[in-house]
Amino acid sequence: MSMHTQPKRLTVPQLTAMKGQRKIVSLTAYSSTIARLIDPLVDFILVGDSTAMVGYGRPSTLSMQLEETIAHTRAVVDSTQRACVIADMPFGSYQESNEQAFRNCAQVLSRTGCDALKLESNATLASTVAFLVARGIPVMAHIGLMPQFVNVMGGYKAQGLTGQSRQAVFEDARGNLDAGAFSLLLEGVAEPVARAITADSDKPTIGIGASPACDGQVLVTEDLLGMGGDHVPRFVKQYADLAQVIRDACTQYAEDVRRGTFPEAKHCYGG
Ligand code: KIV
Numbered sequence: 001m002s003m004h005t006q007p008k009r010l011t012v013p014q015l016t017a018m019k020g021q022r023k024i025v026s027l028t029a030y031s032s033t034i035a036r037l038i039d040p041l042v043d044f045i046l047v048g049d050s051t052a053m054v055g056y057g058r059p060s061t062l063s064m065q066l067e068e069t070i071a072h073t074r075a076v077v078d079s080t081q082r083a084c085v086i087a088d089m090p091f092g093s094y095q096e097s098n099e100q101a102f103r104n105c106a107q108v109l110s111r112t113g114c115d116a117l118k119l120e121s122n123a124t125l126a127s128t129v130a131f132l133v134a135r136g137i138p139v140m141a142h143i144g145l146m147p148q149f150v151n152v153m154g155g156y157k158a159q160g161l162t163g164q165s166r167q168a169v170f171e172d173a174r175g176n177l178d179a180g181a182f183s184l185l186l187e188g189v190a191e192p193v194a195r196a197i198t199a200d201s202d203k204p205t206i207g208i209g210a211s212p213a214c215d216g217q218v219l220v221t222e223d224l225l226g227m228g229g230d231h232v233p234r235f236v237k238q239y240a241d242l243a244q245v246i247r248d249a250c251t252q253y254a255e256d257v258r259r260g261t262f263p264e265a266k267h268c269y270g271g
Contacts, residue, residue, distance in 0.1 A: 002196055005025055006247060008081055008082065009080075009082060009084055009085075009115065010043055010044065010079065010082065010083060011084065011115065012115055012138045013180050013182075014082050014084075015044060015088070015182070015183070015204070016182050016183065016203060016204060016205075018043065018204060018215070019203065019204040019215050019216075020215075023215065023216055023217070024043050024044070024204055024206060024215055024216025024217075025042045025043050025216060025217065026042050026044045026045065026118050026216060026217065026221060027042050027045065027046070027218065027220075027224070028045070028046045028047070028048045028050060028054075028205060028218070028219070028220045028221050028222075029045045029047065029076050029219045029221060030047060030048075030051040030054065030055045030072045030075075030076070031044075031055070031072070031075055031076075032075045032076070032078070032079035032189065034221055034228050035075065035079040035177070036079045036080065037075040037079040037171070038083070038173060038221065039079070039081060039083050040082060040176045043083060043084065043085070043216070044083055044084040044085065044086050044115075045076055045080065045086070046086050046087075046088065046218055047063040047076050047086070047087045047088060048061075048088045048118075048120065048220065049061040049069070049088040049089075049091070049147075050088075050147075050220055051064060051068065051069075052064040052073050052226070053179045054066075054074070054201065054220060054222050055072070056068075060147065060150055061090075061091065061147045061148060061150075062150070063089045064088075064091065064109070065090060066090055066093050066107070066145035067087065068090070068105055069088065069090050069093075069108060070089055070107065070108055070111050070112055071091070073087040073108065073112040073114050074086065074111070074112045074113070074153070077112050077113045077114055080137050081140070084111075084115045084116070085110050085113075085114040085115050086114065086115060086116045086117065086118050086140055087112060087114045087118070087121050088117075088118045088142075089101075089104065089108065089117050089118065091148040092231070093118055094125075094128060095125065095128075095260045098128050098131040098132075099153050101119075101128045101131065101132060102132060102135055103130065104135070105117050105132055105137045106193075109137065110121075110214075115138070116137075116138035116139065116140060116182065117132075117137060117138070117139055118139070118140040118141075118185060119132075119139055119140075119141060119142065119177075120142045120146040120147070120148045121139075121141040121142065121143065121172070121176050121181070122143065122146070122149075122168075122172045122175070123168075123171045123172050123174075123175035123176075124174045126141070126172075126178070126179040126181075127179065127260050128260075129141055129176055129179035129180065129181055130179035130180055130253070133179065133180035136153070136178070138182050139176075139179075139180070139181050139182065140170075140178035140181060140182060140183045140184070140185055141177075141179075141181035141183075141184050141185070142185040143168055143169060143172040143173055143176065143184060143185070143186060143187075143188035143189075144158075144159045144160065144172075144185075144186045144187045144188050144210060145157065145158060145159050145187040145188030145189070145209070146176070146187070147187075155194060156188070156189060157188070158159060158188040158189070158209065159188055159189050159190070159193075160189045160190035160192075160193035161190050162195075164207050166190070166193050169189060169193050169197070170193070170197065171198070173197045173200075173201065176264055177201055177203060181203065182203055183195065183203050183204045183205070183206060184201065184203065184204075184205045184206070184227070185205075185206045185207075185208070185218065186205050186206070186207050186210035186214060187207075187209055187210065187211065187268040188208070188209040188235070188249050189207070189209070189210040189211075191210075191213060191220035192236035193209035194210040194213045194214055195211065195213035198213050198215060200212055204216055204226045206218050208235060208255050209233065209234070209235030210235075219230075219236060219237075220236075223236040223238070224236065224237065224239045224240070225238075225239065225240050225242040226238045226239075226240050226241040226242050226243050226244070227242050227243050227246075237243060242256075254255060
């Protein structure tokens, strides 16, 4: 009879236990190439629905499809060994009913082998989070600036800057923590609000544009590498200018091909 083997990957409880011990580090990956490179460097990899914009060049995350999430998450899981892998549930795949949410989340977990799922979840959707957690699905709740609500918000706007908005973010945090979310992802949240939620929560908060008060940080990998396009959000720190490196290398290649200096003899067979 087969025995349960000890997982080599960082597990969700291990991630949760990092709160108060050390900062949690995360980046996004949608492809095998990036996933393999960042696997030894981060605690968890997020297969974000930002794939729709970064990977497919679409105007928002709303068009991300469940089958695309499954394909990209499988690529990341299959290319990594160490980091916990968390997949973003796409718009329309979990908001209709608890049953729809469970069916689609179960598909993503069972067909990809990822460790947990992230849902953009306000206080209303927290009951869905409770339904999923009770049925064995670990959920990271994304609150604050929720890109899947872009049409309701009328743009991508930082949250928690006014009294009413502060109250809403607090309620979303409390609702999801009470529902059993193992972590909160805070996007575009005012520093004092992020600080208060982090202090009040026994579960780790992961920030993106939500100040160093959070228990960990996540960024879109292409943004920190300088490959994210012309608009760089205020919360991004660019650690490299890979766009320029790629342009230079490809320009050199094009020149070599046009001049006939590539390929050389050493690149040829049977000469
Ligand atoms: O989709 C994504 O990449 C995300 C991050 C921006 C947190 O949700």
